[in-house]
Amino acid sequence: MTTRYFGKPIKRNEDPRLLTGQALFVDDVHLPDMLHVAFVRSDLAHARIRRIDTAAARERPGVVAVYTAEDLGDYWRPGPLLVPPPPVKDIVFHQRTQVPLAKDKVRHAGEAVAMVVAESRYIAEDAAEEIFVEYEPLPGVVDLEEALQPDAPRVHEDLESNLAAHVIQEKGSYATAREQADVVISRRFVYDRGTAAAMENRGIVAHWDFKSQHLTVWDTTQAPIPIRNGLAAMLGLSEHQVRVIAPFIGGGFGPKIMMFYPEEMLLPWVSMQLKRPVKWIEDREENFYATTQERGQIHQAEMALTQDGRILGVKDVFLHDTGAYDPYGLTVPINSQCTLLGCYDVPNYYSEFRVVFTNKPIVTPYRGAGRQHGVFVMERLLDLAARELGLDRAEIRRRNFIPPDKFPYNNQIIYQDFAPLVYDSGNYEPALDKALELIDYQRFIQEEQPRLRAEGRKVGLGIVTYVEGTGIGPYEGARVTVEASGKVSVATGIGTQGQGHFTSFAQLVAEQLGVDVGDIFLVTGDTDQFYWGAGTFASRGAVVAGNAIHAGAQAVRRKILKMASEELEVAEEDLELVDGTVRVKGVPDSAIKLGELAVKANPLRGAVKPDAEPGLEATAYFGPERGATASGVHAMILEIDPETMLVEIQKYVVVHDCGKVINPLILEGQIQGGVAQGIGNAFYEQLFFSENGTLLNASFMDYLLPTATDVPAIISDHLETPSPLNPLGVKGAGEAGAIPVGPLFAQAVEDALDIPGLEIREIPLSPNRLFELIRGERTEREADHG
Amino acid sequence: MKPAPFQYFAPTTLDQALDLLERYNYDAKPLAGGQSLVPAMNFRLARPGVLVDLNRVPDLAFVRPGSDGGLRIGAMTRQRQVERDPLVAERAPLIHETMPHIAHPQIRNRGTFGGSLAHADPAAELPAVLTALQGRFRLESKRGQRWLGADEFFVDFFTTALEPDELLVEIAVPPLPARTGWSFQEVARRHGDFAMAGLATLVTLDEQGRVQEARLVYLSVGDGPVTARQAAQVLQGQEPTEEAIQEAAEVAARQDVDPVSDIHASADYRRHLVKVLARRTLRVAVQRAKENGQG
Structure with missing residues (x-):
């Protein structure tokens, strides 16, 4: 079959709608009689609630209802555990999930204490201000290391300590490897907190239609189907009484896969109580507290190597900050643990982590989802080892790559999907070579850098590699239908937050059915359109939903061929699907429009053959055996103003391998966006908490996202090592851009500054922090607050 | 919100x-x-x-030549208009140079010249620049009008001499003397951010090429515009050599400022930037002063 759609840089189907304001977002939903919700949130990170006085708020004109935890009655319960702990031996896990409204005690600043429902958001906020909460402040648990001290205050007083989990995974024997090593590099690494800061904050509209006994919920979720199932269970409804719609969403990045947020539990319930539609749109300030965050870890790691730079083993012991609750289980630290190994053949590995409760907003996956930290530790260890051994930094990586003939490669530990961490395929050396060529490595280090250094300029290069576990199960499904118009509709259960699903998925169908991409209408994220599914996370949309759609389209293709072969009285092998028709190969006059065939397949009179299904439609599912492992190399050149410590990125190269590429244009956008977020994490974005746990920079004035002038144009190239785990041979690409930027930045900054003994072992950096590091004022960052 | x-x-x-x-x-x-x-x-x-809301009040937005050779700028003049006005570029090049540093074009399209001055944010550019330029401020109320110099107008952190019934209506910018050079520079995390430190510098040379007067006014390192008087003193009457500039910069950092720490910049880092900015702006201002020898 000739390929005409798969792999083509087709412009996005959804962009005209998005760019002309014809795309529905949650806040665009306006319903008659709709009420508006505002929350009273705790100013304190850790405090006992003595008393809540709602009398004044209830009396304010326009206020319809006020709720505290007490007012929720039996509906008050902690949220579900979204991901149970993986089957690792001797695992310790203490489940403490978020509650809809705080009762007795608040555990992080911004935790909701009361809810006001009013005729407008203005009135709701005025009333929220009138609710008086009497707190007894408690000492905050902020610092990760202090949190585990025996005398530390406890976030959950029913637990013996702030330990949320303890996991050890091992491959081989690190102790033996260490004994055999010529060199052991041992260091402490810190990776601090940030927030995803999606362009669209969260939002929910819930509408309980009392007469039809039906609940409709518009939600900025990445996982509408699990939300539907959970809501039905919580509210005592049939799943068929609940419709959850995740319309267009302005960025997900992981925090919108978290469930159930307190607001998600409360809004549908309130709509049922009041029999009126209710709306809550998170404002930007709330987003800094009420939406989950990521990234706080402290690692003590070491690498044992031979004299010629071969890794004998790695040991990593780290603390992971889960915030006040742990509803997402261990996904983030498991990702750190598993992604650390990277592209390298590491024969012995000891990894141990402790998850710590703190009085900070909840931590759940955010683009990269723990992978950053692992990559940071590994890549930094390799840089330090290269320095110690006098090896070139590209060369030490090359020497340790898993060779292409060793795939599938078993890392002998358990991944976030509970399956063994086995890399399906990979070919790392060509990617490194390509990146070295694109960054012009030899010329830079041999000519350019010495010349510029002689002029007193501080220019440096970084080059790092990484893997990304993507496309994990359990499954997704899709229904593909040829309509009477000849256009094709496709429904799948996952949500979409800007990834270009309306185009890339359409290409998969176009490829099979020979229909123009523009004639394929895709529905995602509406539980009434497709019943089954899990959600958009872990860079799995293209892999899992994509392959389900591919399978569905293939099934429809088979139906078309079978029917047309009967109509035209020719063998199926002699037919082709072209331009929305099916025809005898090379005989355009024989063409039947797919729409005509669809009508024939669904006749109003006459008989459909026994056992035949009506219509040109098929539903298919796909569940991979395990995740597909993508990989890549990033390289950059930056210059530092040695007086101000401002950094300018001069060149940025990405060589990426995510298997077969469905749409290079969309992939380019994913990478560019990921790198922008990575640059933000590395040099601009940092959440600052006071010693009591309150957030000091909950606005875009002080939480600095990189802007267009801070993010360079990216030079990229793609290699295609297909995944054997799915028919399309694709791997995920959603997080790749963001993952390796921290160690890349650190390496390039070290290289630029060229100060003997200066090591960058923390992220994020800033001009101020570089100034401090150079002065040697604080070589060790205090655990959590820089 | x-x-x-x-x-x-x-x-x-x-x-x-x-x-x-x-x-x-x-x-x-x-x-x-x-x-x-x-x-x-x-x-x-x-x-x-x-x-x-002052947006419907006529005649508050204008840029006019002053009879003294300087400028008169209406308080409601949009920052973007000031940025693009050729008369501003000609008669108040320091203001012209500063305007693009103020936030982003979208903000300058709405933000007003007088609004920024009356708001008196210690991290804002215009209060420092108008202090350096020795601008004068016309305040009106039902009680009448009065003129204040920049030193009198800016009182403290977000505080000016404006009484609650008074409105800032106009700003007068005196002309630059002959042989005067200027420079505005700031260090911000991202373009358009409030700077971690910034400096407006004016240098006037005498006929022998010595410094007749230097004015250095910082932003973001104190409770309002911070004038580096001792650094200026160091330069007074001196040849503006690299050594003199270096010394003035040291003095500015050591004696003229007492910055505080915040999440973006420690007091030490700010003090360091004070020195860097003094060096950089003085070099530019001196060079321009030499070029402006004809007046």
Whole structure:
């Protein structure tokens, strides 16, 4: 079959709608009689609630209802555990999930204490201000290391300590490897907190239609189907009484896969109580507290190597900050643990982590989802080892790559999907070579850098590699239908937050059915359109939903061929699907429009053959055996103003391998966006908490996202090592851009500054922090607050 | 992030606006471009009971030549207009050079010249620049009008000499003396951010090429515009050599400023930037002063 759609840089189907304001977002939903919700949130990170006085708020004109935890009655319960702990031996896990409204005690600043429902958001906020909460402040648990001290205050007083989990995974024997090593590099690494800061904050509209006994919920979720199932269970409804719609969403990045947020539990319930539609749109300030965050870890790691730079083993012991609750289980630290190994053949590995409760907003996956930290530790260890051994930094990586003939490669530990961490395929050396060529490595280090250094300029290069576990199960499904118009509709259960699903998925169908991409209408994220599914996370949309759609389209293709072969009285092998028709190969006059065939397949009179299904439609599912492992190399050149410590990125190269590429244009956008977020994490974005746990920079004035002038144009190239785990041979690409930027930045900054003994072992950096590091004022960052 | 309730008035004459300010006094807040006030209201950090919107009051937005060779700028003139005005570029090149550093074009399209001065954010550019230029401020109220110099106008952190019934209506910028050079530079995390430190510098040379007068006014390192008097003293009467500049920069950092730490910049880092900015702006200003020998 000739390929005409798969792999083509087709412009996005959804962009005209998005760019002309014809795309529905949650806040665009306006319903008659709709009420508006505002929350009273705790100013304190850790405090006992003595008393809540709602009398004044209830009396304010326009206020319809006020709720505290007490007012929720039996509906008050902690949220579900979204991901149970993986089957690792001797695992310790203490489940403490978020509650809809705080009762007795608040555990992080911004935790909701009361809810006001009013005729407008203005009135709701005025009333929220009138609710008086009497707190007894408690000492905050902020610092990760202090949190585990025996005398530390406890976030959950029913637990013996702030330990949320303890996991050890091992491959081989690190102790033996260490004994055999010529060199052991041992260091402490810190990776601090940030927030995803999606362009669209969260939002929910819930509408309980009392007469039809039906609940409709518009939600900025990445996982509408699990939300539907959970809501039905919580509210005592049939799943068929609940419709959850995740319309267009302005960025997900992981925090919108978290469930159930307190607001998600409360809004549908309130709509049922009041029999009126209710709306809550998170404002930007709330987003800094009420939406989950990521990234706080402290690692003590070491690498044992031979004299010629071969890794004998790695040991990593780290603390992971889960915030006040742990509803997402261990996904983030498991990702750190598993992604650390990277592209390298590491024969012995000891990894141990402790998850710590703190009085900070909840931590759940955010683009990269723990992978950053692992990559940071590994890549930094390799840089330090290269320095110690006098090896070139590209060369030490090359020497340790898993060779292409060793795939599938078993890392002998358990991944976030509970399956063994086995890399399906990979070919790392060509990617490194390509990146070295694109960054012009030899010329830079041999000519350019010495010349510029002689002029007193501080220019440096970084080059790092990484893997990304993507496309994990359990499954997704899709229904593909040829309509009477000849256009094709496709429904799948996952949500979409800007990834270009309306185009890339359409290409998969176009490829099979020979229909123009523009004639394929895709529905995602509406539980009434497709019943089954899990959600958009872990860079799995293209892999899992994509392959389900591919399978569905293939099934429809088979139906078309079978029917047309009967109509035209020719063998199926002699037919082709072209331009929305099916025809005898090379005989355009024989063409039947797919729409005509669809009508024939669904006749109003006459008989459909026994056992035949009506219509040109098929539903298919796909569940991979395990995740597909993508990989890549990033390289950059930056210059530092040695007086101000401002950094300018001069060149940025990405060589990426995510298997077969469905749409290079969309992939380019994913990478560019990921790198922008990575640059933000590395040099601009940092959440600052006071010693009591309150957030000091909950606005875009002080939480600095990189802007267009801070993010360079990216030079990229793609290699295609297909995944054997799915028919399309694709791997995920959603997080790749963001993952390796921290160690890349650190390496390039070290290289630029060229100060003997200066090591960058923390992220994020800033001009101020570089100034401090150079002065040697604080070589060790205090655990959590820089 | 919705503002607390407030009353809103949109007067169409200056007299009506002044009436409203007189009537509501401390409860009232004039609304110019709203680029600082409205976010502060949405965070409920500012909660004026009455907003007096100046956007319909005519004749408050203008750039005119002053009879002294300087400039007269109406308080409601949009920052973007000041940025693009050829008369500003010609007669007040320091202002012209500064304008692109103020936030982003979208904000400058709405933000007003007078609004930024009356807001008196210690991290804002214009208060420092107008202090360096020794601008004069015309304040009007029902009680009459008065002129204040920049040193009198800027009082403290977000505080000016404006009485609650007074409105800043016009700013007069004196002409630059002959052999005067200027430079504005700041160090910000991202372009358009409030700077971690910034500096407006003017240097006037005498006929022998020695420094007749130097003015260095910092932003973001104190409670308002911070004039580096001792650094200026170091330069006074000196040849503006690299050594003299270096010494002035050291003195500025050591003696003229007492910065505080915040999440973006420690006091030490700010002090360091004070020195760097002094060096960099003095070099540029001296060079320009030499080029402007003809006056």
